[in-house]
Amino acid sequence: MAVTGPAAGLATAFARIGQLASLRPVHEAFGWLHLHEQQIMAWQQELVMVAAPPFGEGPRAEWLCGKFRELELDDVGLDGIGNAVGVYRGEESGGACVLLSAHIDTVFPADTPIEPQLNGTRLTAPGACDNGAGVAALLAVAAALGHAGIRPACDLVFVGNVGEEGEGNLRGMRHFYQHAPLRDRVAAHVVLDGAGHEVAVTHALGSRRYLVTIAGPGGHSWTDAGRANPVVVLSRAIAGLGDLNLSTKPRTTLNVGTIEGGTSVNAIPEQVTARFDARSTDAEQLIRLEVEIHRAVEDAVIEANEGVKREHALRFSIEMIGDRPAGALAEHSIIFENLRAVDRHLGIRSETRIASTDANIPLSLGVPALSLGAGGDGGGIHTRNEWYDARGRELGLRRILLLLLACCS
Numbered sequence: 309m310a311v312t313g314p315a316a317g318l319a320t321a322f323a324r325i326g327q328l329a330s331l332r333p334v335h336e337a338f339g340w341l342h343l344h345e346q347q348i349m350a351w352q353q354e355l356v357m358v359a360a361p362p363f364g365e366g367p368r369a370e371w372l373c374g375k376f377r378e379l380e381l382d383d384v385g386l387d388g389i390g391n392a393v394g395v396y397r398g399e400e401s402g403g404a405c406v407l408l409s410a411h412i413d414t415v416f417p418a419d420t421p422i423e424p425q426l427n428g429t430r431l432t433a434p435g436a437c438d439n440g441a442g443v444a445a446l447l448a449v450a451a452a453l454g455h456a457g458i459r460p461a462c463d464l465v466f467v468g469n470v471g472e473e474g475e476g477n478l479r480g481m482r483h484f485y486q487h488a489p490l491r492d493r494v495a496a497h498v499v500l501d502g503a504g505h506e507v508a509v510t511h512a513l514g515s516r517r518y519l520v521t522i523a524g525p526g527g528h529s530w531t532d533a534g535r536a537n538p539v540v541v542l543s544r545a546i547a548g549l550g551d552l553n554l555s556t557k558p559r560t561t562l563n564v565g566t567i568e569g570g571t572s573v574n575a576i577p578e579q580v581t582a583r584f585d586a587r588s589t590d591a592e593q594l595i596r597l598e599v600e601i602h603r604a605v606e607d608a609v610i611e612a613n614e615g616v617k618r619e620h621a622l623r624f625s626i627e628m629i630g631d632r633p634a635g636a637l638a639e640h641s642i643i644f645e646n647l648r649a650v651d652r653h654l655g656i657r658s659e660t661r662i663a664s665t666d667a668n669i670p671l672s673l674g675v676p677a678l679s680l681g682a683g684g685d686g687g688g689i690h691t692r693n694e695w696y697d698a699r700g701r702e703l704g705l706r707r708i709l710l711l712l713l714a715c716c717s
């Protein structure tokens with residue numbers, strides 16, 4: 309009897325990986341990775357020295373384009389928002405493609421001192437791991453494929469993208485999926501972020517952030533007493549939101565992170581602002597929360613303005629200051645089955661996670677995507693003592709290379 313369904317998918321994927329891994333060029337690519345850890349670390353050290361603060365990634369993107377050209381990728385260049393892009397041609401060039409991306413931006417301001425320290429296998433520098441490891445892996449994979457002369461079935465597109473961290477709000481990936489000429493050709497997308505080889509982010513944690521402002525005429529605490537106080541009105545709205553019953557499955561959270569406003573203890577404030585952070589694995593819950601925030605603020609302001617002269621009325625605004633869409637990789641998508649088969653082949657016990665990464669964008673659009681570590685180990689992420697240790701990197705890179713080729717075939 310023929311086996312169909314998920315088990316058959318995994319069996320097919322496992323057979324595919326076994327066959328791929330037995331090919332001589334794949335062995336040669338693995339051999340290159342084994343012998344060139346020093347080269348990979350040299351690239352990593354070089355790239356962390358090119359500062360890439362939020363909205364200032366240009367020099368690092370140029371540096372990466374230079375490396376892509378040295379590795380003889382095709383169509384190398386910056387796209388409209390500053391992502392570095394290069395294509396490794398497959399046999400059927402111009403059709404479906406597989407994307408490998410790593411964000412190039414860091415959280416560190418432009419004036420952060422960068423003095424990388426390399427001790428044995430360990431590199432200490434701001435951004436050494438997040439995402440020095442991911443960007444170095446892009447280069448390592450491209451170099452290993454090229455050295456081995458591998459012609460994958462489809463084009464592999466390498467992207468060093470801007471705008472992953474914080475206020476960057478995934479703008480690099482968002483731009484790619486809105487404007488890149490090959491955006492409709494992406495059959496699978498592998499994101500590399502940080503170190504490790506045992507975790508796969510397959511669920512995109514969605515988040516929306518809002519800046520809420522309530523403003524009015526303000527006034528003197530004694531002579532103008534009775535006028536609506538924006539701090540009091542916003543507090544009422546926040547108290548109401550605090551009483552909301554949020555969904556636990558899918559897990560949904562709402563945080564008020566900051567409140568600012570007022571000028572003096574004896575003045576009715578002219579303005580108050582608060583920042584909200586809503587998160588959920590489910591896009592609908594985020595929309596629901598947005599409606600609740602609007603309702604709570606609007607109701608509180610309308611109530612405060614009842615019977616109040618127009619020139620003394622309060623006004624409010626709600627501005628979205630961050631939007632990371634939610635999404636999830638289907639259990640039986642080919643990329644997921646390929647990853648399970650690759651991990652089984654390499655003896656890796658992997659686990660899946662929910663996180664907010666560049667993969668949020670393709671996942672929210674229904675493009676099969678996941679985010680992996682680039683091998684090795686790391687810590688002190690987002691601090692100036694951030695470190696990366698290359699021990700075990702080779703296994704992580706083999707995992708990425710096999711997965712890419714499997715998704716292509």
Ligand SMILES: [Zn+2]
Nearest residue numbers: 438439501502
């Ligand atoms: Zn990162």
